[in-house]
């Protein structure tokens with residue numbers, strides 16, 4: 060390869076073409092504008108925005124976050140401005156950029172998921188939906204939509220009915236057999252799968268003998284969860300044939316490459332943005348350097364090359 | 368891109384009083400001028416632990432020919448600040464900032480009252496400096512009420528003496544200054560200050576600020592407070608640093624201390 064020849068970085072996730080495989084993880088990059096002064100948003104593979112619900116959500120009372128060993132717990136409680144305000148106030152800003160926008164959606168009932176999906180389907184500037192199934196299903200006694208293969212498949216089917224956009228289903232790791240859920244949502248028509256969301260955890264204040272988080276439990280993210288995320292991506296990749304997006308504890312290009320080699324077609328960067336606002340761009344540049352140094356012309360030549 | 372994380376080099380990191388440290392950091396001159404009330408997130412450069420940055424107010428800032436210097440005044444309260452306290456000269460720190468919405472300034476108001484509890488003196492000291500130097504307030508227009516549990520926790524006094532004539536010190540145990548809560552002391556003087564021509568700036572523990580909120584509830588003072596909450600991103604993206612606020616319609620809303628704040632109007636904050 061000649062020195063001036065850049066490795067080809069574009070990847071294809073079903074119908075969705077991305078200029079590179081690096082996206083932001085929902086809830087860690089706001090609506091994009093929060094990081095626009097740090098990062099040239101045009102360079103990103105995609106921006107996944109904060110989870111959107113039908114109505115604005117207040118979120119949980121503070122304290123909402125706690126640092127843990129190599130990571131953090133959060134119990135934000137999906138505070139967001141609601142899908143209508145997103146379309147009216149945030150999308151016009153994002154449309155100014157040449158970047159794929161993926162709307163992460165959330166509902167407490169099937170009907171809510173459907174309504175949010177319908178509204179986004181007709182909104183200009185949304186390139187795909189990512190369905191967060193980690194939230195409690197109020198109708199089914201608070202059990203998470205994503206912890207039962209039948210319910211996860213049903214959400215997928217219902218959302219697909221409402222939209223022509225590619226539908227990515229984001230899985231929760233708080234299950235016994237993630238490949239089973241992945242297979243169920245694939246069968247229900249999911250165009251891609253992203254994983255993992257946060258792992259439920261706790262932290263105790265020994266002075267007060269009370270939880271550090273007002274919500275008592277929270278979602279663990281950051282480098283601490285990467286080995287689990289890798290294991291789950293590996294299990295899912297073996298089971299499904301739709302594209303898989305790897306998420307969990309990616310701090311740098313090496314971490315991202317681990318996911319790509321295992322078979323993830325793309326990755327999302329979450330908690331890393333908090334301590335390095337340039338993390339996404341550093342990962343993109345790092346992957347390019349790796350490909351260049353190893354004389355690999357196309358990112359797709361590295362994906363799913365794991366030898367076991 | 369305009370904003371970045373800066374690598375700062377520690378020029379000095381000294382224990383000035385039991386558990387209170389003053390850190391002096393040299394930064395590249397492209398670091399933006401911090402406004403009073405703004406803060407930085409600080410991490411130890413290159414280390415993965417402590418994982419998240421710690422928010423610390425800017426205590427002073429000056430621009431030299433080849434670099435700028437920022438001072439941070441901090442109290443050791445837990446793991447992160449303990450590790451910070453162990454850093455030696457020439458160590459490198461990652462500085463993210465300046466962040467947050469600064470104190471609003473009302474040059475037409477004649478009287479400025481500062482109320483600080485303990486380490487809360489840090490952002491108010493920078494504000495007093497700014498009001499003297501850049502807004503042309505006379506020292507006689509500014510009154511500072513500084514309180515703490517005990518004499519050892521009264522810090523930053525030397526610098527304040529250069530900025531304000533009228534400094535009132537109180538400790539809960541009477542080891543320095545008057546024996547009183549700083550809020551009670553202010554209440555005794557409150558008639559001296561007309562709501563129409565006074566601005567109050569306060570920073571300190573939540574207990575102190577909530578007492579102040581009750582005291583001023585039915586009065587028409589413009590009172591701005593700087594709040595604290597645990598943070599992750601510092602840029603308004605994660606919604607982690609929520610504080611309960613009463614919105615324009617009187618309903619509960621959660622705002623972000625890092626970007627909507629840390630400065631809020633006292634009366635919009637909902638105290639438990």
Ligand SMILES: Cc1cc2nc3c(=O)[nH]c(=O)nc-3n(C[C@H](O)[C@H](O)[C@H](O)COP(=O)(O)OP(=O)(O)OC[C@H]3O[C@@H](n4cnc5c(N)ncnc54)[C@H](O)[C@@H]3O)c2cc1C
Pocket residue numbers: 406421422423424425440441442443444445446447448449486489490594595596597598624629
């Ligand atoms: C905008 C802002 C400005 C600040 N300015 C200063 C300053 O100038 N000087 C200074 O000494 N401190 C300041 N603080 C507080 C400082 O951030 C915390 O003391 C610090 O993060 C504690 O870290 P730690 O690892 O030592 O403690 P931890 O081990 O994390 O916690 C120890 C204790 O401190 C409490 N705590 C942790 N983080 C915070 C926090 N962000 N705010 C309040 N309490 C916290 C915890 O609840 C716990 O009780 C500021 C905080 C904010 C939000």
Ligand SMILES: Cc1cc2nc3c(=O)[nH]c(=O)nc-3n(C[C@H](O)[C@H](O)[C@H](O)COP(=O)(O)O)c2cc1C
Pocket residue numbers: 084085086087109110111133135137163191229255256257279280281282284306307308309327328329330331605606607
């Ligand atoms: C503060 C915070 C908020 C999050 N909000 C959402 C959300 O709204 N929807 C969602 O699907 N995932 C959300 N997540 C999960 C992340 O998108 C990601 O799946 C997880 O953090 C693991 O990746 P990481 O280790 O790189 O952070 C959130 C994570 C954090 C830390």
Ligand code: FES
Pocket residue numbers: 597598599600601602603604605606607608623624625626
């Ligand atoms: S710390 Fe992330 S929004 Fe304030």
